[in-house]
Amino acid sequence: MSTILNTTATPEAALTAPAGPTGFRYVLHEIMRQRSTIVGLAIVGLLLLSAIASPFISPYSVTVSSCGVFDPPSAAHWLGCDGAGLDVLSLVLHGGGVSMIVGLSATLIAMTVGASVGVLSGYFGGWVDVLLMRITDYFLVVPQIVLMIVIAAVWGPSLFHVVVVIGALMWTGTARVIRAQVMSIRERVYVRRVAGLGAGHGRIVFRHILPQVGPLLVANAVIAITVAVFDETALAFLGLSDPDAVTWGTIMEHAFDRAATSAGAWWAIAPAGLAVAFFIVGCYLVGRSIEDALNPRLRVSYLSAHSWRLRPLVGKKPEAI
Amino acid sequence: MYRSGYVLRRVAFAVVTIYIIATLNFLLFRVLPGSAVTRISRIPNASPELKAAVIHQFGLDKPLWEQYWIYLGQLLRGNMGVSYVNQQPVTDNLWTAFTNTIPMVAIGTILALVIGIAVGVLSAVRRGTASDHIGTNLAVLFYAFPTQFLGMMILIFAAGVLPVAGMSDAFELDPSTWGHLLDVGKHMILPVLTLVLTLFAENALIVRSSMLETLGEDYILTARAKGLPRRRIIRAYALRNAMLPTITLIALSLGSIVTGAILIEIIFSWPGIGRALYSAVLSRDYPMLQGGFLVITVTVIVFNLAADLLYAKLDPRIRA
Numbered sequence: 257m258s259t260i261l262n263t264t265a266t267p268e269a270a271l272t273a274p275a276g277p278t279g280f281r282y283v284l285h286e287i288m289r290q291r292s293t294i295v296g297l298a299i300v301g302l303l304l305l306s307a308i309a310s311p312f313i314s315p316y317s318v319t320v321s322s323c324g325v326f327d328p329p330s331a332a333h334w335l336g337c338d339g340a341g342l343d344v345l346s347l348v349l350h351g352g353g354v355s356m357i358v359g360l361s362a363t364l365i366a367m368t369v370g371a372s373v374g375v376l377s378g379y380f381g382g383w384v385d386v387l388l389m390r391i392t393d394y395f396l397v398v399p400q401i402v403l404m405i406v407i408a409a410v411w412g413p414s415l416f417h418v419v420v421v422i423g424a425l426m427w428t429g430t431a432r433v434i435r436a437q438v439m440s441i442r443e444r445v446y447v448r449r450v451a452g453l454g455a456g457h458g459r460i461v462f463r464h465i466l467p468q469v470g471p472l473l474v475a476n477a478v479i480a481i482t483v484a485v486f487d488e489t490a491l492a493f494l495g496l497s498d499p500d501a502v503t504w505g506t507i508m509e510h511a512f513d514r515a516a517t518s519a520g521a522w523w524a525i526a527p528a529g530l531a532v533a534f535f536i537v538g539c540y541l542v543g544r545s546i547e548d549a550l551n552p553r554l555r556v557s558y559l560s561a562h563s564w565r566l567r568p569l570v571g572k573k574p575e576a577i
Numbered sequence: 578m579y580r581s582g583y584v585l586r587r588v589a590f591a592v593v594t595i596y597i598i599a600t601l602n603f604l605l606f607r608v609l610p611g612s613a614v615t616r617i618s619r620i621p622n623a624s625p626e627l628k629a630a631v632i633h634q635f636g637l638d639k640p641l642w643e644q645y646w647i648y649l650g651q652l653l654r655g656n657m658g659v660s661y662v663n664q665q666p667v668t669d670n671l672w673t674a675f676t677n678t679i680p681m682v683a684i685g686t687i688l689a690l691v692i693g694i695a696v697g698v699l700s701a702v703r704r705g706t707a708s709d710h711i712g713t714n715l716a717v718l719f720y721a722f723p724t725q726f727l728g729m730m731i732l733i734f735a736a737g738v739l740p741v742a743g744m745s746d747a748f749e750l751d752p753s754t755w756g757h758l759l760d761v762g763k764h765m766i767l768p769v770l771t772l773v774l775t776l777f778a779e780n781a782l783i784v785r786s787s788m789l790e791t792l793g794e795d796y797i798l799t800a801r802a803k804g805l806p807r808r809r810i811i812r813a814y815a816l817r818n819a820m821l822p823t824i825t826l827i828a829l830s831l832g833s834i835v836t837g838a839i840l841i842e843i844i845f846s847w848p849g850i851g852r853a854l855y856s857a858v859l860s861r862d863y864p865m866l867q868g869g870f871l872v873i874t875v876t877v878i879v880f881n882l883a884a885d886l887l888y889a890k891l892d893p894r895i896r897a
Contacts, residue, residue, distance in 0.1 A: 394594055399832035399877045401839070402854070406870045409858045410605055486723060490836055493725045493843070494858055508725055512844070517741075522733050529726025536721035 283471050286549035296541030303535050307353035316343035318350045318502050325514075326521040336523035338507070339514025347507050348527045355504040356535070358419055359485035365423025366484070367430060367477050374434025375461060375469070379442055389435070392428050400425045401490055408496040415498045422487045430476045437469045471550055478543035482536040489532055504528045583889055591882040598874050602867055603648050607641065657871070658864035662856070667868040671850065675872060677744060678849030681765055682838050685772030690827070692773065693780025700781070701788030701819075702811055713785065720778035724837045728771045728844040740764045742846040768845045775837050776830075783826045787819040794818070821892050828884030831877045 287293050306313070315333075316322040321341030322333075329336040335344040377388040404421045411417045441447060447464055455463075485504070491497055492505025495513075499506065511524035632638050636647065651657070657667040700712040719727075732741045745760045791797065792815055800810045839851030846852070850869055857865035 393590070394597055397594055397878055397881050398598065398874055399835045401832060401836040402870055402873050405839075405854065405858060406602075406605060406866060409861075409866060410863075482721075487836075489723045489725065490840060493840060494855060496858065508723070508729070512725070512729060517729050517732050517736075517844070520733055520736070522730060525726060525729050525733075529723050529730070532723050532726070533718065533721040537717055540717055540721065 283546075283549050287545050290545040290548070292541040293545040296538045296543075296545070299534055299538030300542070303352055303531065303538070304356065306349055307356060310346075310349035310353060314343075314346035314349040316346045318342060318346050326516065326519045326524060328521075329523050335527045336521070338511055338524040339516060339519075339521075340510070344507075344524055344527050347502055348504070348531050351502045351504045351507050351528060352531060352535075354415070354501055355485055355488060355532070356481075358415060358422075358488045358503065359481045361419045362422035362426065362484040362488075363477050363480045365420070366426040366480055367473060369424070370427035370430030370476070371434055371466075371469075371473055373427065373431040375438050375465065377431065378435035378438030379457070379461060379465065381439075385435075388431070392431050395425065396428045396432075401487060404487065404491060405494060405496065408491055413496050413498060415501050415503075418488055418491050418497050422484050422491075426480055426483060426487075430473070430480065433472060433476060434469055437472055438465055441465050441468050471546060475543050475546035475550065478539050478546065482539045482543075485532060485535060504532050584886060587882055587885045587889075591878050594878050595875055598878070599649065599652060599871065600645075602871050603645055606863060606867060607644075652871075657868040660865045661862045662860050662865070667864045670865065671853065671868050671872050674848060674850040674853040674869075677847065678838060678842070678851065681768055681842075681847060681849065682772065682834065684765070685769045685838075686776065686834055688769070689773045689776035690780055693777040694784050694823075696777065696781040697784025698788055698811070698816060698819075701785045701792065702815075704789065712781065716778040716781040716785075718778075719774050720782065722775065724771065724775045724840040725844060727774055728768075728841050731767055731771055732844060735767055739766055741767060744848055764847075768841050768847055771841050771845075772834075772837055776834060779830055779833065780823075780827060783830075784819065784823050787822050787826075788815060790822075791815045791819040821888065824884055824888050824891070828881050828888075831880055835873055835877060 319342075321337075322343055323337040323341050325337070325339055325341055327333060327337040327341075333343050333345070335348070338344055338347065373388050373392065377385045377392075403425060407421050408417055411421075442465070447460060450460055450464055488497065488503060489505035489508060492503060493509045493512070495509065497503060497506055497509075505528075507528040508525055511521065511528075516522075516524040629638075636644060639647075655668055657671070659665070660667055660670055663670070696712045696716060700709040700716075703709045735741060740763055744764050745757065797810060797814055800814050805814075835851075838849070839854060841847065842849045842851035843855050850873060853865060854869040854873070856862070857869055
């Protein structure tokens, strides 16, 4: 508070000096201050590292069997073996990379489409907005996984198809959120003044609007990755992913196909399932803290858990309420 | 009569969406590379005459618009073709599957709603306390579990205690209606449990954040200033308003209910529509695949419409 008060003491200072922790740096600061961000980043970072290092650290091959069918966990095979006699630990380490790449690629597609539709719709308004939002509405109401199943089933099982199908159907939520944000930014004074100074649409969008919706896009992307990874496992479970690729999804599918459930071989399923769960929790924690930082309204609550005290909340962490 | 205008608009939107989906359903199987058409005519060692005969039998030699016209006409009469696998009309197959799915999914969804709202409200009202942390973290954890993982774990650890496959016992001892219902109910416990565990979390998180936003509104402050009891503020002021965005979000999560139901039906061999879709995928039974897609999608659209109309009933601002 004090820095802002000091810098606004004179009008000149307010115009020249960077006014305290605002804008992108403020948001970043807010995000990093939360414990959930650190925990989330740690989880995702650990999974990423182990996926990158998997060729060096995985104890066995993922193509040549090294033990018996559904051998339980032992000293030699920490997480046991799957239905083809492959080491589950090695499989999960290897599968992580592919799963995360699939999730990330699908998210990139979805974010590109979502941001483009959202910005076009929100910035230009009028018939562009009506048309794009109508299309979005249709996409929004169709159960995506069912459409994904049909497209992937007709198109043929392949990882590339899975990426495209997930990416092409996942952008609707992002488009709506970005549109709403762009609509409000468009009306702000500075954007109008820049337009008055003769800036073109391209310059306004790329220099003045996109940086403002950036954090929101990142928050959306982080949540979207979880959905993409989730959808990949679901499609893989239906046999629509590449049957030869090792992903967290196909590991679970192969285990189910080879009747791990009747063999009671939980170790063939649980590690991959838990890896997905950890990844999703990690991303979710990061995504939520970005959203929290972007939504100052959440910091106000007139009904506190502790008795009936009403406290001034300005400048306090959300946890203080 | 602005109210009926709104209803009409929503119904029209739903009808148009269903029409688009039906068209998409037609095109997907004809336009995509490796589509049904090329697959059907790709019979190993088939003579050109046989190929031509098959293509003619399926009417694939007609121009596309004529096929489309025939398709729409048949669809309106409830004819979705014949299953390649069991040679029965797709409509009959799907109807049986549909009636098996509905009770399981309905019970699961309602339970998940009740539990989700309870957990969400409790954690929002007790924000920052131990019960909030437990509730929220538990919800995040279950939200993160892949449905198939949770289902298979439940199946493995409950095998022997409760029935884990199918909808009823093949060697039923008690053939009376009540005995049968009890048997189906027993078979339903584990699938429903899995569905509830995967769904309640999302609901809880949605309700919690919606409640938190509402608790920051000025009318809550006013209500407190008036000295209203805490319970009444939560119920009549906060929860009521928090339910509005919740209904929309839950309606939009219908898709994830469908996803969950498909995976759960596969794991627990529940003879429902998700399993029908799955076997259609496995055996490349295109008529069943098309029919299943259409039925599930139309159901979701109809429920979405219902949520929209409910929303309008609860929030007068929407109707304008």
